[in-house]
Amino acid sequence: FADAGDVLATEPDEVIVATGGLPHxxxxxxxxxxxxxxxxxxxxxxxxxxxxxxxxxxxxxxxxxxxxxxxxxxxxxxxxxxxxxxxxxxxxxxxxxxxxxxxxxxxxxxxxxxxxxxxxxxxxxxxxxxxxxxxxxxxxxxxxxxxxxGTRPLDELYFDLKPLSANLGEVDYEALTTGKPQRIRKNPEASFRLFRIGDAVAARNTHAAIYDALRIVKDL
Missing domain, CATH: 3.50.50.60 (FAD/NAD(P)-binding domain)
Incomplete structure (x- = not known):
């Protein structure tokens, strides 16, 4: 288990939240x-x-x-x-x-x-x-x-980190679907970018969650 303080203590450049979901x-x-x-x-x-x-x-x-x-x-x-x-x-x-x-x-x-x-x-x-x-x-x-x-996202950590991130948790979906790197930076004071994948976004199967991860991390 990790909270926002634990994550920030590692001084990350990129944070990918894959906390899953809980039954709906x-x-x-x-x-x-x-x-x-x-x-x-x-x-x-x-x-x-x-x-x-x-x-x-x-x-x-x-x-x-x-x-x-x-x-x-x-x-x-x-x-x-x-x-x-x-x-x-x-x-x-x-x-x-x-x-x-x-x-x-x-x-x-x-x-x-x-x-x-x-x-x-x-x-x-x-x-x-x-x-x-x-x-x-x-x-x-x-x-x-x-x-x-299905599940509801277990997204408390994501929303705790969102206002502290460089991209404010935003994803450029056009870049995502065309295989291009993520370039959004809206918070110049922040030191890390934030993304979430899998059930932390919405209920989906394992294959979809892996694909989420692939599309994000291949250009980090």
């Missing part, structure tokens, strides 16, 4: 406090339920990893996604081991439905599903709802 689960009309994130399951911070609905609105590995872990306990699992297909960010070769495990455990996959809200119903949770294609509603009665909706 506040996406429902109501009941955000009743759900857990896929990360909570994977980190062991939330114990898997016995009848679990996983809402995957990111399409990456986290939802399938959580489903694999939960279904391995013998729980019933349904993966719901608003997309036309599930896990579009997971490539074919990586999908194979997930599907072998999940199909063996009779996991249900439901596409083109979106989780709208969650409410308590006795000692269970009533999950309401909606559609992007019409005013349709479906309900599920489960004991756990897991949400995978």
């Amino acid at each position: 689960v506040e996406v429902l009309e109501q009941g955000n406090d009743l759900v857990v994130s896929a990360w909570d399951i994977l980190a062991g911070d939330a114990k898997p339920g016995q009848n679990v609905l996983i809402f995957d609105d990111a399409g990456d590995h986290a939802a399938l990893q959580a489903a694999d872990l939960i279904s391995a306990t013998g729980a019933a699992v349904e993966i719901v996604t608003p997309d036309r297909s599930f896990a579009p960010e997971v490539m074919a070769m990586n999908l194979v081991p997930y599907m072998r495990n999940l199909q063996k455990r009779d996991t249900t996959f439901t596409v083109t439905w979106r989780l709208r809200s969650v409410a308590r119903d006795g000692n269970l949770l009533r999950a309401t599903l909606g559609s992007d294609y019409g005013a349709f509603r479906r309900q599920r009665l489960v004991d756990q709802v897991v949400v995978n909706h």
Whole structure:
């Protein structure tokens, strides 16, 4: 962990913030406090339920990893996604081991439905599903709802450093996309330039984060 003071103490010429992000689960009309994130399951911070609905609105590995872990306990699992297909960010070769495990455990996959809200119903949770294609509603009665909706930037360090940087954290996107060096300098008193990459900007996959880094550092 490093704060702005730690970074400034190193007297850097360039600072690249790659602090990642934290799960974004506040996406429902109501009941955000009743759900857990896929990360909570994977980190062991939330114990898997016995009848679990996983809402995957990111399409990456986290939802399938959580489903694999939960279904391995013998729980019933349904993966719901608003997309036309599930896990579009997971490539074919990586999908194979997930599907072998999940199909063996009779996991249900439901596409083109979106989780709208969650409410308590006795000692269970009533999950309401909606559609992007019409005013349709479906309900599920489960004991756990897991949400995978990407991340929000963990950007406190970036914004602490931004007013102290030579470029004020600004990126010349035309130069970035054409492979040219960054030339912006708006704070002549500053001694370092500041950039951020990956989930510290917005949720994205590993390949995109690496590409972010490549486009910045190749001209430093």
